[in-house]
Amino acid sequence: MSSHASSPAPDAQALPWWQGAAIYQIYPRSFRDSNGDGIGDLPGITAGLDHVASLGVDAVWISPFFTSPMRDFGYDVADYCDVDPIFGTLSDFDALVTRAHELGLKVLIDQVYSHTSDDHAWFAESRASRDNPKADWYVWHNAKPDGSPPTNWQSVFGGPAWTWDARRGQYYLHNFLASQPQLNGHNPDVQQALLDVAKFWLDRGVDGFRIDAINFSMHDPEFRDNPPAPPTDKPRTRPFDFQLKTYNQSHRDIPLFLERLRSLADRYDATFTLAEVGGDEALVEMKSFTQGDARLNSAYGFDFLYADKLTPQLVCRALGDWPGQPGEGWPSWAFENHDAPRAVSRWAAPEHRAAFLRCKMALLAALRGNIIVYQGEELGLTQVDIPFEQLQDPEAIANWPLTLSRDGVRTPLPWAGDAPDMGFGSAKPWLPASEDHRPLAIDRQEADDASLLHFTRDVLALRNGHPALHHGALERCRASAALLSFDRIADGERIRCLFNLSDQTIDTADAAGSPIFAVNAADTGTLPPYGALFLSC
Known part of the structure; x- marks a missing residue:
């Protein structure tokens, strides 16, 4: 709980x-x-x-x-x-x-x-030399003495996050594809x-x-x-x-x-x-x-x-x-x-x-x-x-x-x-x-x-029509094996939200209030498989 x-x-x-x-x-x-x-x-x-x-x-x-x-x-x-x-x-x-x-x-x-893409004009200029106006717009670094990448950083898409560029004689960083060179956000x-x-x-x-x-x-x-x-x-x-x-x-x-x-x-x-x-x-x-x-x-x-x-x-x-x-x-x-x-x-x-x-x-x-x-x-x-x-x-x-x-x-x-x-x-x-x-x-x-x-x-429409659901505070979030319940509160309104996140019918003792919206034939005594109930409390 x-x-x-x-x-x-x-x-x-x-x-x-x-x-x-x-x-x-x-x-x-x-x-x-x-x-x-x-x-x-x-x-x-x-x-x-x-x-x-x-x-x-x-x-x-x-x-x-x-x-x-x-x-x-x-x-x-x-x-x-x-x-x-x-x-x-x-x-x-x-x-x-x-x-x-x-x-x-x-x-x-x-x-x-x-x-960016490596097709971006910024990158074309940056890779052209080490002293052009955009030379430091991307993340460049020298190879290690053995020629390997500057760090052990890895790309999200697999393999090292560094690619060698012969034009500058340096590696450039890419956290994703090699064709997505990293901008120097600093x-x-x-x-x-x-x-x-x-x-x-x-x-x-x-x-x-x-x-x-x-x-x-x-x-x-x-x-x-x-x-x-x-x-x-x-x-x-x-x-x-x-x-x-x-x-x-x-x-x-x-x-x-x-x-x-x-x-x-x-x-x-x-x-x-x-x-x-x-x-x-x-x-x-x-x-x-x-x-x-x-x-x-x-x-x-x-x-x-x-x-x-x-x-x-x-x-x-x-x-x-x-x-x-x-x-x-x-x-x-x-x-x-x-x-x-x-x-x-x-x-x-x-x-x-x-x-x-x-x-x-x-x-x-x-x-x-x-x-x-x-x-x-x-x-x-x-x-x-x-x-x-x-x-x-x-x-x-x-x-x-x-x-x-x-x-x-x-x-x-x-x-x-x-x-x-x-x-x-x-x-x-x-x-x-x-x-x-x-x-x-x-x-x-x-x-x-x-x-x-x-x-x-x-x-x-239910969410938009009730301030409690649209932007209200949240209280009493409770979790059991299958039952999820929480209250939403705003403008003097309290709505209790009950959800059965299982494929088995469950009884609920938390269903006090007046039903305002029922999902999958839910009622105040039981929640059928994947049933949900919104109650005004």
Whole structure:
């Protein structure tokens, strides 16, 4: 049994728009294709925004659409201030922002500040010599006397985090692909260039940023070796897993740059900054990056994204890490995203998925913090098994078959169940669509009042209609083997939220109050498998 209490809920009138917001993540390549080339694009997103707005979310977060060679599908940026032609043009982006704002949706975009593509003009200049104006814009270092890399640091995608460059006669650092050289985040000129990028997009009307892998943005200038990680029972699929990432990331000066970014964002009305933070010390860094009023607004980590099981203990532990103390940042939560396998495929047996999907969506809507719905999550899409010969993801190809491919969560969104391409816009999309997704298509679920799509709208309306659920404090998080319960409180309202996270019926003694929302035929005496109950207390 575990419990905690959070500080009193803020006054709703004083809240910024993003506090308690529901955010819908769009992966552009797979959302909707407007020109039949097999790749989703910005006009496709614009055409699909009515669907997104109908869910009752507050904002869209759009994954990278910038100029890129696409070796890591846009997270290798070759020009921060332009749109890759496969996605459209800057005018298309402007039209997207205009339409989103007409629908009452805020627009968040990714910013990738830790690295660029090796095709970026900055890197071309940096590698040309050791004394040019951008020579120190990336992380360069001499070889050891024996010619080996400067440190033992390992890349997330496998192998050393250093690649030799004969033009400079030095190694350059890359924490991800060799084609993603690491920016020198310590360099004031680099910081200013990145702030200029942020200003460029703020001036075009974006409402905030999701900041990718920000804890990788600064390295140890002394170039010390990482220590080995302690023994573990978990399988290690990459050399990266054998080290503590003490020196290649997470430098203590990162928050100082984030303060500069927040200062810029605060000059624009209603801007939101969200950090993505993974790794062994994620919670410590998330707290540091969002501390006080001068750093980022929120952060989300990986509590749920790679969890093998959804348990009451996991939920209480994650919520307990953000009790709402003075000066503490605001949490954000996601159960799945473009990097993490579909939650329903990780957490529920096939025969229980229909019930589980409703319980999962109700739980997401009840969490204290911002919630992020990944495209297709509102439809209950499952993880797709992509054959090796059709894989596109470089990480999956390098580590096959030991990792669940990121491609399996990036397949095209099904819009029309009877169309050959499921309404995506092209007969041969960049990743194969799954026939399992055809009955889950948007048009079919629109026609079925009992569908998960309609349920998602209902549960988000419940969240939006109750201050306690939207932005309230959280108290009494309790976890037993199967039963999860907690209270949400705001504006004189207390709502008790009960969830059965198992496939067995359980009795509950905690169901005192008046039911306001029941999931999977739950009642005050029993919770059926994956039943949930919201009670006014």
